[in-house]
Amino acid sequence: MRFGSRAAAPKRVKSGRRGAPRGWRNRILAVGAAALALPIAAGLAAPTVAMATPVHTPVHRAPAGGYEDLMVPSSMGPIKVQVQWAARGGDAALYLLDGLRARDDRNAWSFETNAMQQFGNDNITLVMPVGGQSSFYADWYSPSNLNGQKTTYKWDTFLTQELPAFLEGYGVSRTNNAIAGLSMGGSAALSLAGFHRDQFKFAASYSGYLNISAPGMREAIRVAMLDAGRYNVDSMAAPWSPQWLRLDACVFAPQLRGLPMYISAGSGLPGANDNPNSAIGVFNTGNAMALEALSMINTRAFQFRLNSLGIPATFDFPSTGTHSWKYWESQLWNTRQGILDATGAW
Template sequence: MGGRIVRGAAVSAARLGVAVLVGAVLTGVARAEPTAVSAPDGSHVVSSVEGRTWTEMTVYSALMGRPVLVKVLRAPDDSTPAPTLYLLNGADGGVDRNWADATDAAAFFADKQVNVVIPFGGEGSYFTDWRADDPALGKQRWASFLTRELPPIVDATLHTTGANAIAGISMAGTAVFQLALSAPGVYRAIGSYSGCVRTSDLRGQAVVNAVVTSQQGNPVNMWGPPSDPAWAANDPYLHAEQLRGTAIYVASGNGQPGAFDTVDGVRGDLVQLTYQLLFGAPLEAIANVCTRQLQDRLRELNIPATVDLRTTGTHSWGYWQQDLHNSWPVFSAALTR
């Protein structure tokens, strides 16, 4: 099995390299030579390709033993150090749609002095460190990658201030809390859009199981069986007290169709509209219940947080783009304090 994994990783890396090179030729951009930028554990930049808007970096994760695609939008003024905002994709890891192509992130941040970093991959992983390698998903060490491996590389590659914020949608809306708890101080602010932060009660476990298995993974390899203490240990709801001092923005709709659940709202994409109404509506209704629970918990602990409970909205990108816009003042204040 080990030989097959190694050969598969080599083939994947080769395919990625070819894709990057072909993409550079087709788009008329220059392929940068691999740099020596690395993290203390040996993670390093394999290649960097400057696109018209986004820079595509391939970062080798020593802990996961594989390359990770990372898209970077540099701050407009490279002569002045800038903070960094990490944006995490959802359960599909950005394969289908992602922050770079499903939102106006590039245009929105064009005049804002901040670096924007979007890691790709982590399908069904909850961006956490799994206790066991998964037959379908492989070795998952995403929490370590996002707190120990990638930030030092970004800081060494870009002109940064060292101040970070992180936001994510759906599955990643849970992960941002877990990341803040696992590595205090790495992220000054977190944004959760349509997430379900409580993970160890019956509803939370059902949500986690559904997300992980949708990507062919086995949740037992992540936190063990449902009775395992690891479920509670990774439940931000139970450890919310430790979030004190972190700027928090949380948002969700309620599943009722809104402005982005119309033909015009999806730019005529009837397949997308059907998905939002049939699947995005109930998913967002669940996220709404989770968000209200979290709001009550933070109020109980007297922990400041901005909570936006929208009166409409399904589990879809139009609303997450809106959430990103609305949460930026919270991130900006935390990143520049």
């Protein structure tokens, strides 16, 4: 390839020992010049290709079936997410939501229950977001003004937009997911599934509050959120706000039609997992009894609402059981088959 005026014809080189080296040297120089010219010409012809930035897919630091902590970017800042990858590299995921007193270091499903062991051999990724105390996993209007919160909760956005987009880079589907939670997380699981039907194929609520428009429920939630981190419920949903309706499963129930669901709540009576052996233990068990009884009333109301709409769901109301983790661990196991069937995670 030549640039500029036409090059002169090369001189003949006489054969012989003296002429041969010069001929080979010329050939080598010509090849080298061509090699240097080609990338220059390619760059001039297609600058977008030469200047393009390569896209790298995230790399698993843990093998299939392994465990990993991810820091996921969000509008709230980096959010820790505990992940157990699908046993055989499948694209399905189960989102496990925490309760009202969610911690900032670990999701309680990972240490209060055997959830990871339950799904350890299944082709589904467990996704356990960390944090969100008193959030109801909703998008709030403003930071809580009673405890100096610096950022506005945007958990709905995180769980349905930012986190799925991040996990997609690891091969986790945006649309082949199940979601389950307890108490606050149970209410949120149905809300997120109801308003994002393209993302979730199954939803489960254990001891959730599914009729929060009932008399006294908003006041009860206000008191509970003050007790769990001094959060102001008005920053989530002002008294006149339609946000309350978005959080009430009995109101958005029609949007759940066609969604496989598992819903449970105990009676509030102490059972096999309640063995208080101290004064504080007795106090905590009493609280757990009251909370579960309230959840059971809410869940019965939700069952009646679904029946009135002709929407099927699996309900379980054990004769004993309080608002505590070992009961939710058992309910997760009861739900496992439905989750695997809905997502095809075999």
